Amino acid sequence: MSATHPEQRPDDESLELSVAAIGAAMSDPSRVKILCALMDGRAWTATELSAVAGISASTASAHLNKLVTSQLITFLTQGRHRYFRLAGQDIAQLIELMMGVSWRRVQPPETRTPLSLRRARTCYDHLAGELAVKIYDALREKAWISEDGAALTEEGSAFFSRIGMPVSGKTTRKRCCACLDWSERRSHLGGQAGAVMLVHFEQKGWIRRTPGFREVTFTREGISALQTLFGISDK
Numbered sequence: 001m002s003a004t005h006p007e008q009r010p011d012d013e014s015l016e017l018s019v020a021a022i023g024a025a026m027s028d029p030s031r032v033k034i035l036c037a038l039m040d041g042r043a044w045t046a047t048e049l050s051a052v053a054g055i056s057a058s059t060a061s062a063h064l065n066k067l068v069t070s071q072l073i074t075f076l077t078q079g080r081h082r083y084f085r086l087a088g089q090d091i092a093q094l095i096e097l098m099m100g101v102s103w104r105r106v107q108p109p110e111t112r113t114p115l116s117l118r119r120a121r122t123c124y125d126h127l128a129g130e131l132a133v134k135i136y137d138a139l140r141e142k143a144w145i146s147e148d149g150a151a152l153t154e155e156g157s158a159f160f161s162r163i164g165m166p167v168s169g170k171t172t173r174k175r176c177c178a179c180l181d182w183s184e185r186r187s188h189l190g191g192q193a194g195a196v197m198l199v200h201f202e203q204k205g206w207i208r209r210t211p212g213f214r215e216v217t218f219t220r221e222g223i224s225a226l227q228t229l230f231g232i233s234d235k
Contacts, residue, residue, distance in 0.1 A: 021070055022070055022072070024070075025066055025067055025069075025070035025072055026072070026098075028063065030053045030054075030055050030059070030060075030063055031053075031063045031066065031067060033052060033053040033054070034049050034052070034053050034060070034063060034064070034067065034073075034084075035067070035072065035073070035086070035095055036095065036099070037049060037052045037053075038073060038084065038085055038086045039086070039092060039095060039096070039122070039123065039124055039214055040122050040124075040209075040213065040214045041085075041086075041092075041122055041124045041125045042085065043076065043083035043084060043085040044083065044084055044085070045081050045082065045083060045084070046060055046061060046064055046081075046082060046084065049064065049084060064084060067084075068084075071087055072086070072087055072091055073085065073086055073087055073091075074086075074087045086124060089124060089125065089173065089190075092123065092124030092125075093124075093179060093190070096123055096124075096128075096179065096180065096181075096182055097180060097182075099182040116215050116217075117129070117183070117214065117215050118130055118183045118184070119131060120132065120207070120215070120216040120217065120218060121214040121215050121216055122198065122209070122214045122216060123179060123181075123188065123190070123214075125194070125195040125198060126179070126188070126189060126190050126191075126194030126195050126197065126198050127188060127189070127194065127197065127198050127201070127207075127216065128179070128181050128182075128183075128188050128214075129181065129183065129184070129188070129216070130183075130184060131218060131226065131232070132181065132188035132189065133181055133184045133186050133187065133188050134226075134230070134232045135188070135189060135197075135226070135230055135232065136149065136178070136186075136187050136188045136189045137186075138230035138231060138232060139156065139189065139230075142155075142156075142159075142230075143155060143156075144156030144159050144160075145176055145189070145193075148178060149176065149177060149178030149187055149189070150174070150176070150177055150178065151175065151176065152167060152175050152176050152193060160193065160196070163200075163229065164200060165193075165196045165197060165200045166196075167192055167193045167196055168192070173191060173192050174190075174191040174192065175191055175192050175193055176189060176190070176191040176192065176193035176194065177189075177190045177191040177194075178190065179191075179194070201222065201225075204221070204222075204225070205219060205221055205222075206218060206219055206221055206222030206225050207219065207222050
């Protein structure tokens with residue numbers, strides 16, 4: 001009698017069914033529009049999401065229920081409104097990766113991504129786009145993060161603390177990680193360090209977020225800070 005390989009589960013297809021359920025939840029273009037809108041890291045009302053998806057309120061409600069049931073999004077009830085957001089960083093990373101894979105299938109070699117969005121945007125709770133990739137490259141060149149982007153070096157931790165962006169070790173989240181940028185096809189900084197950086201840049205007035213969109217604009221002071229901190233030229 002042959003032994004069953006430990007990875008074989010002939011009587012249990014729960015994992016496969018779960019993967020299929022997530023795929024089904026993301027298979028509708030309107031639901032994808034909703035998920036992409038939530039990639040700005042903020043909470044949206046059902047009315048706002050129906051508008052961005054170009055669908056009726058009743059249709060949006062059905063789509064939102066499916067996304068909640070699939071645990072791709074979550075909601076908070078406040079007053080008369082429900083505020084929806086992505087269920088977590090892992091969902092944001094999944095969507096960003098799928099956007100990169102999908103974009104390669106529909107786009108010719110010359111990118112059609114709007115220049116403002118390609119230059120700088122949010123990827124859930126951290127920066128993405130051309131300037132974010134340049135920041136990541138600078139961190140690697142200065143050996144402030146490991147070569148694979150999976151860890152802050154001692155010098156990197158000191159740098160983050162010195163400029164007012166301390167990255168705490170008391171969290172279950174990765175302190176930093178490489179996140180594939182779908183428009184640049186290279187990595188930008190994710191994890192706790194990436195989230196701390198986005199908050200810090202916004203508090204300093206170095207970036208301005210466009211309400212309702214992922215687009216981010218670097219201010220004159222922000223461009224100067226990129227040069228001072230990372231040696232990044234705005235060219």
